[in-house]
Amino acid sequence: MSSLANKVVLISGASSGIGEALAWELARLGCHLILWARREDILKNITNNLSKEFPEQKFVFSKCDVTQTEALPTLLTQDLQKLNKALDIVIVNAGVGGNTSGWASDFEITKKIFLTNLVGATALVEACLPLFIKQGYGHVVGISSIASVRGLPQNSAYCGSKAGFSTYLESLRLDLLTQGITVTAIHPGFIATPMTEDNGTMLFLMSAERAAKLISKAIIKKKARYSFPLPMAFAEWFLRVMPHGLFDFALGLLRKRIQVFREKR
Numbered sequence: 001m002s003s004l005a006n007k008v009v010l011i012s013g014a015s016s017g018i019g020e021a022l023a024w025e026l027a028r029l030g031c032h033l034i035l036w037a038r039r040e041d042i043l044k045n046i047t048n049n050l051s052k053e054f055p056e057q058k059f060v061f062s063k064c065d066v067t068q069t070e071a072l073p074t075l076l077t078q079d080l081q082k083l084n085k086a087l088d089i090v091i092v093n094a095g096v097g098g099n100t101s102g103w104a105s106d107f108e109i110t111k112k113i114f115l116t117n118l119v120g121a122t123a124l125v126e127a128c129l130p131l132f133i134k135q136g137y138g139h140v141v142g143i144s145s146i147a148s149v150r151g152l153p154q155n156s157a158y159c160g161s162k163a164g165f166s167t168y169l170e171s172l173r174l175d176l177l178t179q180g181i182t183v184t185a186i187h188p189g190f191i192a193t194p195m196t197e198d199n200g201t202m203l204f205l206m207s208a209e210r211a212a213k214l215i216s217k218a219i220i221k222k223k224a225r226y227s228f229p230l231p232m233a234f235a236e237w238f239l240r241v242m243p244h245g246l247f248d249f250a251l252g253l254l255r256k257r258i259q260v261f262r263e264k265r
């Protein structure tokens, strides 16, 4: 029996991609699930299928926009009441991508990315924290990105939002070390999901199902940070220590390749 059996897990952004794959993987490991996203019809379908496949476990869903931050604590209380259980793990996964080029900026895109990936993400963490602190246990899992490590070309908002989220999680982890609460930052490389389907060539692309298995193992091991796949974890480390001059040169070349790719489409 998995150590996650009978745990209650809330997943935001469970209607597609990594979040949906995590729902299936965690259900296989015996978890009860609360699934959140904006597309209610899709969540209903996923929940029905999970209930058929795993009749012993409980699954609930709610339509939720994480940018509506004031609504999150009430929604959480309502869903926990439906399950009549305490929350063990929150997986803060809901996120949006989007290109933001410095020479043609569009603040509406930048705002949406920050509101979802940083404001919405931290609001969900902080909706759960009072419960975790009161009960003396809990696990916060944030789906950040390898893109959090440096500012990549045409991705100022995405990289900025993920850098903010990872740094937030790290600080939180130190604060909560003595409270019985675990904090894990997940840094995936390229995962095949609706978010990346128009990306063109992606190095070491991994399926969402495989990513969900690896993320579940990192949750079981209560890792502080988990970057994957391995070659991208190495790239992350290298990017982190790369001097600015070398970074600007290497990423300048990458930016030119991206431009050529976009012009060809």
Ligand SMILES: NC(=O)c1ccc[n+]([C@@H]2O[C@H](COP(=O)([O-])OP(=O)(O)OC[C@H]3O[C@@H](n4cnc5c(N)ncnc54)[C@H](OP(=O)(O)O)[C@@H]3O)[C@@H](O)[C@H]2O)c1
Residues within 6 Å of the ligand: 012, 013, 014, 015, 016, 017, 018, 019, 036, 037, 038, 039, 040, 064, 065, 066, 067, 093, 094, 095, 096, 097, 116, 120, 143, 144, 145, 146, 187, 188, 189, 190, 191, 192, 193, 194, 195, 196
């Ligand atoms: N794919 C990758 O290569 C990759 C790499 C590193 C990190 N990540 C991160 O992984 C997470 C999942 O992304 P994905 O690749 O699985 O993309 P995805 O398939 O597009 O899934 C994104 C999920 O977030 C939900 N969502 C978006 N905005 C929301 C909002 N305002 N409120 C509530 N839910 C919202 C979407 O559901 P609704 O539209 O139904 O609301 C969807 O379920 C994101 O945080 C992403 O940044 C992805």
